[in-house]
Amino acid sequence: MRKNIILALMAFAITFLIIQTVNLVTANKEKEIIINYYSQPDLSGAVKEIIELFENENPDIKVNLVELPENTEDKFETIKKAFQSGEMSVDVFDSDVVWPPIFASAGWVEPLDEYIDEQEEERFLKGPLEANRFMGSLWGIPYRIDSGMLYYRRDLLEKYERPVPKTWDELIDTSNYIIEREGSHLYGFGASWDKFEGLTASALEFAWAYGGRVLSEDGKEIEIESKDFIEGIEKMVQIVNTPNMTHPDITTFRSGDARVIFNEGNQIFIRDWSSGWEISQNPEKSSVAGLVGISELPLGNSRGKNQTTLGGWQVMVSSFSKNKDAAIEFAKFRAGEEAQKIGAMRNSHLPSIKKLYNDSEINNSMPFLKYMYPSFENANPRPTSPYYADISISIQSEVHKALLLEQSSDQAVKNMKESIELIMNTDGNK
DSSP states (O other): OHHHHHHHHHHHHHHHHHHHHHHHHHHHHHHOEEEEEEEOOOSSSHHHHHHHHHHHHOTTEEEEEEEOOSSHHHHHHHHHHHHHTTOOOOSEEEEETTOHHHHHHTTOBOOOGGGSOHHHHTTBOHHHHHTTEETTEEOOEEEEEEEOEEEEEHHHHHHTTOOOOSBHHHHHHHHHHHHHHHOTTOEEEEOOOSSSHHHHHHHHHHHHHTTOOSBOTTSOSBOOSSHHHHHHHHHHHHHHTSTTTSOTTGGGOOHHHHHHHHHTTOEEEEEEOGGGHHHHTOTTTOTTTTOEEEEOOOBOSTTOOOOOBEEEEEEEEBTTOTTHHHHHHHHHHHTSHHHHHHHHHHHOOBOSBGGGGGOHHHHHHOTTHHHHHHHHHTOBOOOOOTTHHHHHHHHHHHHHHHHTTSSOHHHHHHHHHHHHHHHHTGGGOO
16 A cells, blocks of 8 residues: 555656646747847858857747848848838848948838947947948948958969059959960959949949049049049950950859859959858869969059958848847847857858957968958948949949940949939938
8 A cells, every 4th residue: 555655656746747847848938039030041051050159158049040042132132021021020130231221221220339339349340340330320240341352373473473463454464464375265354243233342443443432421422423433444344345354254244153264273363252262272162272362452543542342241130120139149149259250260251350360260261361451451331321222233234334335434424423313312312
């Protein structure tokens, strides 16, 4: 009898423990916060690693990764439509460097000033952080920057004792000199000059190289119709239409397409972003691994500057998020040192945090960082405007027609000015 009582008590105790465990698990699941992070395609697994680290440190928060399309314009449309349709599943999302004014002016993103103090801001490069500031508020946190650079075949320049070109004219002369001796299988220069955002970035760099600009510093006046801006576009047209200087399909190339020609060993120079470095140094993907150098983009003339277009990505938080505190916590982690180092080591992403430029592991993986740092620090932002998306479409469309010789550079710039005037005067705004 006593034995039966003991067994019954044991059974009761076990049942009680099971019920309590189930209740605890259920309670924990009810407390678990889920946030949706709309991110770049995670081709290397770096984003999943970052999310795992965050979840380990924050066990009550689960991050649901939603991968966006690869094309930047498609990313923008996907996020914009999510907000416009009233689908409020977005908590945190990746933003191109030119999007903060667009989303902020629409009221779709949360200002972050009260969550990031001056000491935290001081860790970041000034340019990338300021690109996230609009109408006096901070709307995003940069987790990587990007920068246009001149990649070159170091082995060919050394073989023919030619210096890295300082101007676009020198680049053309050097290309012709080497092609005459190496053979017509080589092209001089490559870039991503299809009609997309990459073409806008290149066109601005050429314009800056000759002293041109789109808008005044305060963003209120249109200054695009100038001799300097026209000279920059004319140089692009000359490069495209010089025999053997570019691949015949350059006006259909996006970043991945342009890299193929260079990495196959069939091109001397290429304008590319820093993210192209990892591919160029991978022997399985590049026949020129170990033979590539990097420099600043060339100058046009003495009035211009060899400034690169500031690129990069930031995290922004939806103003409609039902878990705003958790979303902001993740956004800060995503843009923090640990996450940025993973991106640098895995994907050759340039950090936005200054301290990481002294990290020995990162510098070993990207040996150009030290001497290119001033260029990254002074990278030029694209025009800051809530109408930037439309301004960019105008620039890329008109430049593309000029490259195809469908109109003169003068006419292209004139059309840009008229289009931008119309865009900026929409609803009485200027």
